[in-house]
Every structure is written in C-alpha cells, then in structure tokens.
Amino acid sequence: MLDALARAPLWQHQLDYGHGTGHGVGYFLNVHEGPQSISRSQPNPDMAMLPGMITSVEPGLYRPGRWGIRIENLVLNVEDGRSDFGDFLRFETLTLCPIDTRCIAFELLRTDEIDWLNAYHAEVRQRLLPHVQGAARDWLLESTKAIGDGA
Numbered sequence: 001m002l003d004a005l006a007r008a009p010l011w012q013h014q015l016d017y018g019h020g021t022g023h024g025v026g027y028f029l030n031v032h033e034g035p036q037s038i039s040r041s042q043p044n045p046d047m048a049m050l051p052g053m054i055t056s057v058e059p060g061l062y063r064p065g066r067w068g069i070r071i072e073n074l075v076l077n078v079e080d081g082r083s084d085f086g087d088f089l090r091f092e093t094l095t096l097c098p099i100d101t102r103c104i105a106f107e108l109l110r111t112d113e114i115d116w117l118n119a120y121h122a123e124v125r126q127r128l129l130p131h132v133q134g135a136a137r138d139w140l141l142e143s144t145k146a147i148g149d150g151a
Contacts, residue, residue: 002038006059015061022056025074036077049089053077057091071099096124098143106148114148121146 006021020039027033036049038057049055055077060070075091082088098121106114121144132140 003040006038006057010059010061017060017062019058019060021059025054025056027053049077051077051079051089054094055091069103073097093120093123096127098124098140100143101147104147109148118146118148 003021007016010016020037020041022038023032024034024036025031027035035047036053036055037047038055053076055075056072057075058070058072060068062068062070073093073095076094077089078092080088080090099117101117109117125140125144128140129137
C-alpha cells in the first residue's frame, strides 16, 4: 500500500515512474535487496516491514531525453505503538541531506507538504550543525531555512 500512497499525487496528473518506490538495504550488505520492498509487486508474508530494517524511499519523475527528478532517502523502520488493530511502525530518517528547493514551485505545495519539508530541514539542520563549521555551516543554514507558509 505504501507504493500506491507514494504514487497517488503523480497519478492525479496521469504521471508515474517506472521503478519501485523503495527496497531493503543492508540485509545481506548489498544495496537493492529484500526482504522488504515498496513496489507494485504482490507482497509475500516474508516481505513484511519489521523493526530494525533499513529501507530506501525513492520516488521520482522522469521525462526521457529531457529531465528527471528523484529524492532518495534511507529510513529505519522503528516501532510506533500497538493498538487493537496491531503493531505499528514509522520511518526514522537516516539520510540527512537538504532537499534542493531551487526547482520547487512553492505555489503548488499544500500546507502539509510545506510543513513536512520544513520539519525535515529542521531535523537535518539540528542533527548536522554540531558537526560542521565555516562555509559548510553557512551552506547548511542557508539550505535548510524554512520556506513558504511555515517560514
């Protein structure tokens, strides 16, 4: 279901990408591997997301011969509670790299999307700032400043 959720905003405009949305990383110390997968394939019980798994999240959009865009992060599957409906997981971001906002048409973003981007950049800034100085620090502060309605 995660694959369909990731594609839904593109599908609303008759767009799609020709690869999976994500895959396991590091189970056998390889890159593209399972057992988990975020794709259109029909999952088997042995492909379930479990706590401790590292998963890529890599939606994209490509115009062959013209351009492409892809934001790829690694996330850690962590426990996020239990209810009468079962055990729940959430993703904890492992990749801490600012998203280049120069090509974003901010007027097309919803408030929740702006809030997500600002929260992500705040986390990147908070976690990396103690480790950089000088020009790298200046670049990090500029690259992670809040945008849009959340500014």
